Amino acid sequence: MKKSPVILTLLFAFCFCRSYAQSPLFTNAVGVQAYTYRNSWTGGIAKVLDSVKVLGITEMEGPNPKGISPEEFKKLLNERGILMPSIGVDYGLISKDPYQMVTLAKTFGATFVMVAWIPHSNTFTIDDAKKAVAEFNREGKILKDNGITLCYHDHGYEFGPYGNGTLLDYIIQNTNPDYVSFEMDIMWTFHGGGDPAKLLYKYPTRWKMLHLKDIRKGIANDLTGGTSTNNDVALGTGQLDIPGILKAAKAIGIQHYFIEDESPNHASQIPVTIGYIKGLTE
Template identity: 70%
Template sequence: MKKLQTGLILLCAFLSSNCFAQVQPLFTGAIGIQSYTYRNSYPNGVAAVLDSVKALGITEMEGPNPKSSNAAEFKKLLNERNISMPSIGVDYNLIIKDPEAVVKQARFFGATYVMVAWIPHGKTFTLDDANRAIDDFNRVGKVLYDNGITFCYHNHGYEFGSYGDGTLFDHIAERTDPKYVSFEMDVLWAFHGGADPAKLLHKYKDRWKLMHLKDIRKGVANDLTGGTDTKNDVALGTGQINLPEVLKAAKAVGIKHYFIEDESPDHAAQIPVTIAYLKSLKD
């Protein structure tokens, strides 16, 4: 009888531990937001926007400051709300012209990552565009690296056109120096460009540092334009992308910071849905 009781206790403990393991949250990172999400709201009051950000439980923002607020004022407002800025986004032409100024800007906000989200190009993104960016990224990436900052290129969809045995994004990844050039995964733009975000994360597992969390409306076709109507940005879990698969891959490759970016005019209603979805996912 004692052996039976002991066996039942052990069985219950085993089942209990297994059940507990199955309900661990999938997303365990700090919830961040891309400042661009609020581009149309800032002119009506920066402090009010940041109050709403704090109320959502968001503790990180990818900046820098909006045009309607100077850097010192914006940093003060962030600090008062305990919102940090680990990353800033800058214009391609600015960073290639004056990377030292970008270093100064990043240091001011306490950012250790700088990302560029668009490579200037014509109607289509070409090999010449990619090669120019490769040279520029290797050069400015070294300047940032020497100053303790990580440079990241943020994919935008147009880089997934065919080239050789892969894509122009593959060409950029293979020709840039991993010591100086890392990447920020924009989930929507990777998917919209025809890539599989989870597979892409695993393919270049040591290069991805940051992530933009986004979803795209069901029925929207993929293309290489790097653009789509902002109304096609939808709350996470309501669109086309297999986000649990993406987040498992992101965890596996060690993404450092996650930023919700919702370009939709309905972002105020959608972001709480997105956050609830992230918190509901189980590993």
């Protein structure tokens, strides 16, 4: 029986809408933070990287673990098709010698240098924030002049109130956007009382990368910037609204996503995380 043009048009529209509704939400490369394997490297660096490759992970945020030079580690990464677009460095090291961090980043072909912790006493204060802002602006200019972008990775303790917002707002608003960008750790953002998706939309040009992690249900938020590693769970099984966060990240153009699972169960949890994010649709 010959179908009328109207029926064919409706069928096409239905199929198109169905296909569009089921398009994948997460389409970027899957990355992982090297710190995830901090207790595994001693069992064999090449062996760990082989397991990373098997998972389909093609990006790693470094730098190299202990016991191997940056050059040797880069060679192992290259042999497995794993890129290192970003490296994490200590606040004290980059303050002391930002040029050394530039050299390290270029060894890996990284275009981002990330700092994940601002030294402070029990409570993170405005004085801590002001000092960090001055340091980041200084270091960020040096890095930019050498083709590298400095990113600060929030850790939850920056969500103490200040002015009309938080201390994190102060840091973002007072660092020079030409020199300083940010990497959001979505779990620490949530744990500190922030809303990851809203913050991504609030500062759409400042966020460049994401750490993907989730926190066990029932764990209360606080400003310590710390919780038991046993509270790290596979994405989609904890408290965070992962689809909402990934939708916001996609909307503002985040390109690099690194799974960071600090749990002793990371080997069993990371495949669940990858399956979950790859199964999300929009």
